[in-house]
Amino acid sequence: MKTDVLIVGSGCSALYMALHLSEDLNILMVTKKEAELSDSFLAQGGICMLRNEDDYDSYFEDTxxxxxxxxxxxxxxLMIKSSPDVIQDLISYGVDFERNEDGSLAFTREGAHSQKRILYHEDITGKEITRHLLEKVRQKKNVTLLENTPLVDLIVRGNVALGGVIKRNNQEEKVYAKKVVLATGGIGGLYKHSTNYPHLTGDGIELSKKYQIELKNLDYVQIHPTTLYTTDHERSFLISESVRGEGAILLDKNGNRFVNELLPRDVVAEAIFKQMEKDQTDYVYEDLRPIGKEEIASHFPHIVEHCKEKGYDVFKEPIPVVPAQHYFMGG
Ligand SMILES: Cc1cc2nc3c(=O)[nH]c(=O)nc-3n(C[C@H](O)[C@H](O)[C@H](O)COP(=O)(O)OP(=O)(O)OC[C@H]3O[C@@H](n4cnc5c(N)ncnc54)[C@H](O)[C@@H]3O)c2cc1C
Structure with a gap:
C-alpha cells in the first residue's frame, strides 16, 4: 500500500492530528484493537484551559x-497558550462540556492547580472528547481507518522512515508513506497494576529504540495515587483526582487524615505508600462524603456506579484505594 501519511494509533493525539492535516493528503490510520480502545476514551477528570490572560503566570507556575x-x-x-483554541475546536466538533446556569463554561479544580481550570463532562470527559474526534475522522474522505491492525515494524532506509509494516488478518503488509506518525500512547500494559488498557505496551517506543529514534524522559512514569483496590486481575479503576479536588479526603486504617489531598500526584502517591507500609495494609481509604450527596451523584455518576458494582456505597462508607501506574510522559 501507499499513502501520504501513516498515522499509528487512534487516541486523541492521532485523531486530532488527522483532523488538522490538509485534506489534500491521503491518510491511513492503523490501530491495534477497535478504534474506541484507547486510553483517551478512559480519561475521566477533565482538560485544563487558560480562562483568561490574568491566569497565565499562575497556570505556568503551577505546571x-x-x-x-x-x-x-x-x-x-505552548500547551497553556493553545488551550483556548483547542477547546474551541472541540466545542465546534460537538463536545459538550459542563456549563453554568448562565451558559458559561463550568470549571473544576484538580490537584496541583491553584485555580479552577478544568473543563469536564460528568466523569467521562475523555470519552466525550474522543468519540467526537473519532466521529469527525470517520467523516473525512481522505482518511482510511483500519482497526485491529497493529504496526509491527517500520520500513527504514538510512535514517529515513519510508513507511511501516502492519499486520492484518495475521498477514504482514508493507505500507509506504511520505510521513509516519507514531501516536501509540503509553506503557501501562507492561505493568501489573495500571489504569491503562493492557494492549498499550509502548510499541512506538520499542520501534524507536530499534531504529535509534531519539527518545526522551523514559523514566517519567506517573503513579496515580487513587485507584479502587481490588484483588481481581483487571485494569485498575481510577478514582479521579477531581474527586479530591471537590473535597474527598484520604484516611489511614484508623480513620485519620495523613496528607493534604490537593498536593501533586507524586507527593500524594508517596504519602499513601508510606502510610500503607506503616499500617501494614494493601490500601488506604478515600472518603467521598465530604463532597456532599448531590454533588457526588451529579459530578461522579460513573464512579458511584462502579463502586456499587464492586460492593461499596460511596454515600455511606469510605472506599479502599491504592496507587497504580497511570501516565507515561516520556517518548
Ligand atoms: C483511567 C485514565 C484516566 C485519565 N484521565 C485523564 C484526565 O482526566 N485528563 C487528562 O488530560 N488525561 C487523562 N488521562 C491520560 C490521557 O488519557 C492520555 O494522556 C491520552 O489519552 C493519551 O492519548 P494518546 O492519543 O497519546 O494515546 P491513547 O489514547 O492511549 O492511544 C494510543 C493508541 O495507539 C494504539 N496503538 C498502540 N500500539 C499500537 C500499534 N503497535 N499499532 C497500532 N496502534 C497501536 C492504541 O490501540 C490506541 O488507539 C487518563 C488516562 C487514563 C488511563
Missing part, C-alpha cells in the same frame, strides 16, 4: 511546580 521545574518551559507555554 512547572508540579513537574519539579524539569518541564520543557516551551512546551508548557
Amino acid at each position: 512547572m511546580k508540579a513537574g519539579h521545574y524539569e518541564n520543557d518551559a516551551y512546551s508548557v507555554e
Whole structure:
C-alpha cells in the first residue's frame, strides 16, 4: 500500500492530528484493537484551559511546580497558550462540556492547580472528547481507518522512515508513506497494576529504540495515587483526582487524615505508600462524603456506579484505594 501519511494509533493525539492535516493528503490510520480502545476514551477528570490572560503566570507556575521545574518551559507555554483554541475546536466538533446556569463554561479544580481550570463532562470527559474526534475522522474522505491492525515494524532506509509494516488478518503488509506518525500512547500494559488498557505496551517506543529514534524522559512514569483496590486481575479503576479536588479526603486504617489531598500526584502517591507500609495494609481509604450527596451523584455518576458494582456505597462508607501506574510522559 501507499499513502501520504501513516498515522499509528487512534487516541486523541492521532485523531486530532488527522483532523488538522490538509485534506489534500491521503491518510491511513492503523490501530491495534477497535478504534474506541484507547486510553483517551478512559480519561475521566477533565482538560485544563487558560480562562483568561490574568491566569497565565499562575497556570505556568503551577505546571512547572508540579513537574519539579524539569518541564520543557516551551512546551508548557505552548500547551497553556493553545488551550483556548483547542477547546474551541472541540466545542465546534460537538463536545459538550459542563456549563453554568448562565451558559458559561463550568470549571473544576484538580490537584496541583491553584485555580479552577478544568473543563469536564460528568466523569467521562475523555470519552466525550474522543468519540467526537473519532466521529469527525470517520467523516473525512481522505482518511482510511483500519482497526485491529497493529504496526509491527517500520520500513527504514538510512535514517529515513519510508513507511511501516502492519499486520492484518495475521498477514504482514508493507505500507509506504511520505510521513509516519507514531501516536501509540503509553506503557501501562507492561505493568501489573495500571489504569491503562493492557494492549498499550509502548510499541512506538520499542520501534524507536530499534531504529535509534531519539527518545526522551523514559523514566517519567506517573503513579496515580487513587485507584479502587481490588484483588481481581483487571485494569485498575481510577478514582479521579477531581474527586479530591471537590473535597474527598484520604484516611489511614484508623480513620485519620495523613496528607493534604490537593498536593501533586507524586507527593500524594508517596504519602499513601508510606502510610500503607506503616499500617501494614494493601490500601488506604478515600472518603467521598465530604463532597456532599448531590454533588457526588451529579459530578461522579460513573464512579458511584462502579463502586456499587464492586460492593461499596460511596454515600455511606469510605472506599479502599491504592496507587497504580497511570501516565507515561516520556517518548
Ligand atoms: C483511567 C485514565 C484516566 C485519565 N484521565 C485523564 C484526565 O482526566 N485528563 C487528562 O488530560 N488525561 C487523562 N488521562 C491520560 C490521557 O488519557 C492520555 O494522556 C491520552 O489519552 C493519551 O492519548 P494518546 O492519543 O497519546 O494515546 P491513547 O489514547 O492511549 O492511544 C494510543 C493508541 O495507539 C494504539 N496503538 C498502540 N500500539 C499500537 C500499534 N503497535 N499499532 C497500532 N496502534 C497501536 C492504541 O490501540 C490506541 O488507539 C487518563 C488516562 C487514563 C488511563
